[in-house]
Amino acid sequence: MDKPNGSAKRLQGVPGRLAQLRSEFPALGIDALLITHGPNRRYMTGFTGSAGIALVTQEEAFLVTDFRYMLQATDQAAEYSVIRHEAQIFQTIADLTSKLGVRRLGLESRHVSLQQSGQLQAAIGSLEYVQTEDVIERLRDVKDEEEIRTIREAARITDAAFTEVLNYIQPGVTERRIAAELEYQLRLAGAESGGFAFIVASGERSALPHGLASDKEIGQNEFVTMDFGANVRGYLSDITRTVFVGNPSERHEELYAIVLEANMTTIAGLRPGMSGREGDRLGRNVIASYGYGEQFGHGLGHGFGLEIHEQVRLSPESQSALVPGHVITVEPGIYIPGFGGVRIEDDVLITDDGAQVLTSSPKELLLL
Structure with missing residues (x-):
């Protein structure tokens, strides 16, 4: 039986969630996690809009969204640097991961479609992708x-x-x-x-x-x-x-x-x-x-x-x-x-x- 692990006092809100998530990175073998699932994005950022992808590294956190949500995202996701994307969101992600020197990028395997996976590969072909499962869902429990x-x-x-x-x-x-x-x-x-x-x-x-x-x-x-x-x-x-x-x-x-x-x-x-x-x-x-x-x-x-x-x-x-x-x-x-x-x-x-x-x-x- 899995041991209870949720009774310890935790840092509340988004800062605490980011700290918990980052503590999982070494075991997952990743430099950063791409968050594409809407409820997980909301949980990790506080952003309630319907469009956007979050990228969390050990040191920084980014929320990439479009023109419609820039003001809202800036207001709600105070722990994140908000970046506006143009036509192709994954190209913006590619540019960002390259700038940050990310080599192993974690993906939410249950929430990345074949189409998105193909778009990612086309935009960020040089990265090593690591399929993760239910990392944030376990935090949400x-x-x-x-x-x-x-x-x-x-x-x-x-x-x-x-x-x-x-x-x-x-x-x-x-x-x-x-x-x-x-x-x-x-x-x-x-x-x-x-x-x-x-x-x-x-x-x-x-x-x-x-x-x-x-x-x-x-x-x-x-x-x-x-x-x-x-x-x-x-x-x-x-x-x-x-x-x-x-x-x-x-x-x-x-x-x-x-x-x-x-x-x-x-x-x-x-x-x-x-x-x-x-x-x-x-x-x-x-x-x-x-x-x-x-x-x-x-x-x-x-x-x-x-x-x-x-x-x-x-x-x-x-x-x-x-x-x-x-x-x-x-x-x-x-x-x-x-x-x-x-x-x-x-x-x-x-x-x-x-x-x-x-x-x-x-x-x-x-x-x-």
Whole structure:
């Protein structure tokens, strides 16, 4: 099992992130790293624009962007020298690496397309390229104090939107209408946008773990599952609540009670140093003990932040250790084709001695 490595006090913000990144260079065998993945660029620079490439060496840091973003980049990326490129951004990168004497250039292998690779080779053919994988993503796993504050705010906004949308859930209303209302309420409460494509699945469709909102009308006596979240200054929240329209049968109530027990058992048992597999087992064993193990086919949770799915996983395969500062979901579910499904998802911060729930929407079965 990977050892916990995120509990030490870290220098906050972009300066601390640059120091951490540079400390990885000797082991990677690189002189500089080219950052092309948007969320990684934002994390490492503070720049929120949609176009640009960052180049970080042991001594300096550069952000190359175009005319549209020069003022914004200069304002937001205070630790970087901002350079404007003209037609070919990789030619500007080539000129820069040549001037700096870079010989071994690290690339984000999962985020460089074949086309970009070809453009790089044409522009900077003399360099030695080193394929790196998830270097910055691993830094992003452990959230700093400002990131946690922002995710808390996103969770609060998401809870507020859930409270409001309950007023609109009734027979005859389409799933798509509920998804639109969720987006509207999130923005009213202060979100920049929704965090991802929302899941709203009712009746038999609630057995679809990723049942995106459709034109189906909500019916009487059925589950409605909503998986949604807010985007606040680039950071996301991710919550799922299942409610019931009408009068539930004993089977409906049983399924809900099992999933709720799995959710609460997991949260109560999470600890730093525990592997993702051990965390997954906390909730999975509850569901399996009632005979529904085959109806729970996805991981119990995942990390999130600037992206909705990040490196940390609660899954049967994950051996990575949870550490303080990890922010993860806990989302057990049961899905029965032809009947329906239940999922209850919370956002959770791993602390020095356990787990703290960031989402506060009610979890008892709400009857509408």
